[in-house]
Amino acid sequence: MxxxxxxxxxxxxxxxxxxxxxxxxxxxxxxxxxxxxxxxxxxxxxxxxxxxxxxxxxxxxxxxxxxxxxxxxxxxxxxxxxxxxxxxxxxxxxxxxxLSAMNGIRVDPVNHTVRAQAGVLLGALDRETQHFGMAVPAGIVTHTGLAGLTLGGGIGWLMRKYGLTVDQLLSADMVTADGGFVTASENHEPELFWGLRGAGTNFGVVTEFEFRLNPVGPTVLAGPILWPLEEAPHVLAFYRDWITDVPDELTTIVVHRKAPPLPSIPPDLHGRPVIAVISCYAGDIETGEEVLRPLRKFGTPLLDLCAPKPFLQHQSMFDPSFRPGWWYYVRSCDIERLDDEVIGISAAHALQLTSPLSTCNIFHLGGAVARVGEDETACSGRGVGHTFNINGNCFDAEGFDEERAWARSWWSALEPYHAGVYVNFLMDEGEARVEQAYGADKLRRLRLLKKEYDPGNVFRSNQNISPAA
Missing domain, CATH: 3.30.43.10 (Uridine Diphospho-n-acetylenolpyruvylglucosamine Reductase, domain 2)
Structure with missing residues (x-):
């Protein structure tokens, strides 16, 4: 209709x-x-x-x-x-x-760079770059747009080894609010280049990106290991201690949800509440097997699907769980550490899961993400340990109010431990939350940049930064 x-x-x-x-x-x-x-x-x-x-x-x-x-x-x-x-x-x-029709990709395998227009989706970028055994660290769902992900930071499966998507950015072409055109890089318009790497939707329409490429795969050791959700306190406590000395090649996401009805999951587990640790080891497979051995031996897993597989296959594993057209709501926060109180709060709220689509995903940061200085890019949160992404999701409007309330309740219970927020995981939450994403000092600098490139705030359909007075 x-x-x-x-x-x-x-x-x-x-x-x-x-x-x-x-x-x-x-x-x-x-x-x-x-x-x-x-x-x-x-x-x-x-x-x-x-x-x-x-x-x-x-x-x-x-x-x-x-x-x-x-x-x-x-x-x-x-x-x-x-x-x-x-x-x-x-x-x-x-x-x-x-910008969806602007979807050209050009890989330079000699110089290990790629140019990608702003309409490119992550899956298309991965296909082209993996043909040459390389990749740009970028996201976890292949139908995500490259532009929005990059301009907000870009967390994903390769971030602990190579950093965020913005850490690979070499240059960006942008149309300004007055119809002008500018290319920003470290050597040309460096202040704009700084701002684009984390708050870039505020300054203009970025039409093309140039990224550094990194060697990846094509085979990685990756996949989920599942335990009953009732064991979440024990799994999280073990996980907290185990990740303290894992190598940068390993990126993990802890997921609380009901097991989805996928062909790789036995039918008797479909719909069962589980806690999963999903790994991606982007290095030597044998070494990765040794690194993951303690995790695989912990407790009595319901299912272990961690195995060598093409990086492209792993990159698309979340696609069936985040299909276009379903109803999504998220509350997010950064957390310094999974201490006992955080684990207790998370385990208790996870047990209240009702929707088969709702999840809480806990991203392990650190590694290369933390080796970039906090002030080197507009993107913040370099030193935190984890990003919580609490999704209250439904197929449609039925039950959506209840799922949103569940996500807000979990997020609110964690409030004493909030240490910032990843800007790409914000809803429409107001100026105070935008300031939490960047911090007061960065926000002042970004407002001056906004005043220079978009004084009339033409680009305000975003996590908006108002121009300096």
Whole structure:
């Protein structure tokens, strides 16, 4: 059924026709039969009605769309993969600059670099780079957009060995709020380059990235080991002690959830509440087997699926659990350490799981992430131990209020231990939470940068940083 756009969600006809004459991509208005499909995004709980969706094919289209929005006083949202939890790639009554058609990738295997346009999804980037036995550390779900992930930091399976996605960034091309064009790197516009690496959605439309490539795989030792959820206190206590001296080649995520109905999981475990430690050892397989041996021997696991496999296969393992169109809600926080109180809180709230889609994922940081100085990039939280991602998810609206309340309750119980937050895991939570993501000193610096590149706050459909007064 086609959605009904609010009356305000219209583009002035003269402005539309002028844009149409100079635009090479596809333009979708609210009366277009494709409108409902065009305004849909990954998080099905978000429903917004933009006046116009502009599918750009290059920089000229981005500039033309931006000029149209500016002349008409329309809000602007920028969409790459449309994968943000709060749905900031859509706006009511405004213009969506959609970059999905800008999806070119060019690998330079000699210099170990890759150029990728802003519409690229992580799975496509992985396929191209793994052909040459290399990768950019980037995320855990392959249909995530590269642009949004990168500009907020970029945690993923390779981060402890190589760092965050932004730590691989060599340069970025950007269209500014006034329609200008700039390339930022360490040697050119270095202050902008600093800000793009963690708060980049605030300053313009990044159209292309250049990344450093790292040798990976193509085979890694990876996969989940599952225990009954009732054993969570013991598993977490062992895990806390075990990870204190694991090598950087190992990145792990602890997951609390009901076992999903996947072919790799025996039917008698489907729907059973479990705690899993999912590993990715991006190094010598035999060495990885020795590193993981204590984990595999702990307690009595229900299932051990950790095995040598293609990195591409491991990168897509979460895809079935985060399908487009389901309803997603997240509360997140950084935690210094999994002390006994944090473990107790987590184990108690995990037992209250009801939805088959709700999860709590605990990312182990450190390693290469922590070796980048806190002030070297806008991305913060370099020294914390873990990032909690508490998802209250449902297939649709049924039960969604209860799952959101469950996620908020767990997050609130952890509040005495909060040590910041990863900006890509924020919902629409207000200025105070944005400040928590960056810290007061960085935020002052970012506000000055915002004043220089976007003084009118054109780019505000994001975790917004207001321009300095």
């Amino acid at each position: 086609m959605g009904t756009a609010p009356a305000a969600a219209r583009v002035d006809e003269a402005a539309f026709q002028e844009l149409e004459r100079s635009f090479s991509g596809r333009l979708v208005r609210s009366d277009d039969p494709a409108y409902d499909e065009a305004r849909s995004i990954w998080n099905g709980s978000i429903s917004r009605f933009p006046a116009l969706i502009a599918y750009c094919t290059g920089v000229a289209d981005v500039v033309a769309a931006l000029e149209c929005a500016t002349r008409g006083g329309l809000p602007v949202a920028v969409r790459s993969g449309g994968h943000s939890f709060p749905g900031q790639s859509l706006c009511d009554g405004g213009l969506v600059i959609d």
